[in-house]
Amino acid sequence: MFGLDKKDTTLLIIVALLVFLAPFLLNPFPADSAMAQFNAGYPDLMQRFVIFGIFAIGFNILFGLTGYLSFGHAAFLGVGSYAAVWMFKLLTMNVIPAIVLAVIVGGLFAALIGYITLRRSGIYFSILTLAFAQMMFAIAYSDLIGRFVGTSITNGETGLQLTLNDPRILGESATPDGSIPLTNLFGWDMRSTYQMDVGAWLFQFNFGYYFCAVVMLIAFFLSIRIFRSPFGLMLRAVKSNQQRMNYTGLNIRPYTLTAFIISGMYAGLAGGLMASMDPLAGAERMQWTASGEVVLMTILGGAGTLIGPVLGAGFIKYFENIFSKINEATLHQWFSFLPDGLETFVVWVAEHFVGSGWHLTLGILFMLVVIFLPGGLVEGGQKIGGLFSRRKQADEKSKATKTEPAE
Template sequence: SVLTPITNGETGLRVLQSDPRILDTGGASDGPLLANLFGIEMTGWGGFYFCAVILLIGFFVAQRIFRSPFGIMLRAVKTNQNRMIYTGLNPRPYTLAAFVISGMYAGLAGALLCITDPLAGAERMQWTASGEVVLMTILGGAGTLLGPVFGAALIKYFENIFSAFNEQTLHEIFSFLPDFLEVPVVAVSSLFVGEGWHLTLGVLFMLIVIFLPGGIMEGFARIGRLFRRSASKAEPSRATAPAE
């Protein structure tokens, strides 16, 4: 490209083999750059465990913030900023601090993605990449800590499992059906798997928004209340004896 001498590559994102190395080994002359940390390769299981440790540390820090007086103020600002203003408190410093903290977590996630996946495709710049984060939060439960974790696991499960299904796999799954039923069932099911896994995710998103506005965490809370109610009904009622 004629812009290569100016931008150091067509997109300006090219990394040369002669560039200084800090967290990567440089890779082969014709292969991708492989990141490593103290000799531990960050691709594959090594990167998975490293990201898992960072996830636990980040979750612990978020939990400490959530349960602190500062976290209570953040929840109050989230509930109703006008009431906070009427009580004489300025919510702007708290909203600014929440924005900075969220930016720190987003930057950490981006850094982990860079070292675990050295290939940056154009799909990472699409609006759906940001929309996935919103879907994860809504599906799991906004305002909770575990909710987005469950939402991310659910979306990534659909992306990696449902998107791998094809017509051959569906024929193997529904092989127990007669031929006159197997063909239409596979034809309909193929719309929701493979390249159409977004359709399944959309249907699931609609069901959760309609029946569980609080996300998966609200469903867990309802199940917990149901079990506690059934347990309280199962306990024999103790009649109080009159005092003598």
């Protein structure tokens, strides 16, 4: 299908099914039960799953294929967000122009920064990208360019927001009832949510989520095509042996730069979608912690694999949401069966790992994955799959009267 072989088509279909059925799959617990806090099937979080999935898919095209570890990709996500919000302010609340501009701006910034940083490789490249991203963060945070040209561009630490005075040439500055219009796709509101009650369960189908999901599937499909193209093969060759690349008559720079620009465009797309779901843009999206997060997602899921970054993004965003929601009261409730002194102690220990301390948990999880599954969650899946198929093979072998010669 679409020029993919059978295996990739199956993968794409499975991902599509998971994404479309996510409102069911992520809501396995009844809405009123104690387990309901582990549900993740609400629009805001699901949107984050797919948007960060796109971000990580794009990052993987650079890091997973060429091995160039950029530590500044959040900068492209940030400029994508700003570009999209400006589109909402100036042109229309339709998300298409905003997203298109976000992708273009992300690509342009990536071209500029990639052109400079890709002169170095390894740790020097990482440090250069980090430096650029922090520079861009500082510029956005202080609204430096805005102060220079006399009108606010990023609106500094407050962040860029929509106001009732925005021109919106193709739309309206304010709705008839005097509020700011909502982001939409040709009239379909991104916020509109259909709620379905099934017994004790509550499922939410949000238009914005499904829009992001379709965009993610397209992005995922394009990344499969890039992985399987001669261009993708060259990118893997860059990661494997640059010396041999050079002495095989291939110029490395344009390959790495193109990969950098593509991943910058993916980041811009993610930023544009983020702004489309919630039309504001702040400098904190460009912070180095945000850049580090996408690195974690990609490595946690499995760098260089197709599905890994999506899994990593989902994994991190899910646990971030769950762990940061748990508070002391919840812990006391959980451990109430313990004797008093012990309960206080266990809660005292555990509370450092939840709420705002959830990064501690993330750190431990990341360490465990990197130590025991260097190939990420994908490797874990393969190991489990291998375990089953080996058992199956062993069964078949014991049943067969004579063994086939090994291939």
